Amino acid sequence: MALKHEVQELRQAADLLVAPLYSLEAERIPRHTLVENEMPPDVAYQIVHDELMLDGNARLNVATFVSTWMEPQAERLMAECLDKNMIDKDEYPQTAALETRCVNILADLWHAPRQEEATGCSTTGSSEAAMLAGLALKRRWRNQRLADGMPADRPNIVMGANVQVCWEKFANYWDVEMRLVPMEGETYHLTPDRAVGQCDENTIAVVAVLGSTFDGSYEPVADICAALDAFEQDSGIDVPVHVDGASGGMVAPFIDPDLVWDFRLPRVASINTSGHKYGLVYPGVGWIVWRDVDALPDELIFRVNYLGDTMPTFALNFSRPGAQVVAQYYNFLRLGFEGYRRVQQYARDVATGLAARLDELGPFDLLTRGDELPVFAFALKPEVDNYSVFDLSLALRERGWQVPAYTFPENRTDLAALRVVVRRGFTHDMADLLVADVKRQLSRLEKQPEPTHDASSATAFAH
């Protein structure tokens, strides 16, 4: 989306004077209106390619959770499927079949009660998955309220202030009151008692996040469910739980097999994950799985033609790419359980190792240590007052590293931290290079008299 303010900034730039390329004369082309005539493909390619050199190097970006490396064979498959439209189930029945297999694989991995076919689908990411999950919860709540002869006009949803922005979007777009539980002290995510404290007969669900984006910590899903069990006994109000496993849904099953967070808990109604995060696929795929058919009201499902038969769909988009779904299936097939376990364990080893080494440097307070999601956040010790986390973040940019600095949400907006996300493709070797660069920059920052940047002057960072 071209936001107003950005567009104005860009518009000030004049036409682009293209250098002589491929034996063409230098030529002026407009940047913001359609060029009048065709140009040779090589020239167009070179212009766009050159401009994109200014985009960051994705492999040096420890801000994003989204995959930045896939095997060449996966890339080849994706290239072969670039033209496939996921919605054309009649035209691409095999792509549709691979989607169904992926849903079944995830339902099994997350211990959904066994059924012939799992209830779920692919999406463009966890955000779309969150919308679908939220809509199903809202509709279920409404149906029950109406069946009980009660008003159904004031739904609310309960979650920690650390939720990813997609849940705020859900509440805003679908007119559901958002009950955000603020952070408190050194608890940076939702706790059972504080979640239950916000629940009433209008609560469509509690959202528990498996892997907070702020610090990589797991929310205590089982304890939240237990607290809601007790709440139901006292009040008769049955509040379902949705687990936002955008990252953790693809981490915990492999390297925390004893952690009970999924459909083993009867209160968990649905789970989403981002195929393009620890599912190890390039951007453009998410997944949502419901416990069973009862958790997804049938009236939300549309039926499309599929080889003369009908195929149920539940989605916000119509057309969308099939390549990412194919790549997800490739990863499942190629890595299997053991492959995923090794990839995620390696990421955790790199994260915990890197966190420990940064801890040893002296000026940092670690908020988390990378032992849940392979993600950790760290702040500066209170006595460091001559440079800020924003200064360090910008200093690391000099070598191309993108290490985001940000302030925490409500009640802890005083806390400014840096965060590192370790993904597939980020190696022990790269961690060594990052530590060396942090040391180099610290020796300079330690000599400066006072902080240069704060949250308002540093690059904005959105989770």
Ligand SMILES: *Cc1c(COP(=O)(O)O)cnc(C)c1O
């Ligand atoms: C990334 C993330 C999302 C949004 O996921 P997309 O796949 O980027 O749409 C939602 N929730 C959590 C916890 C996340 O980490």
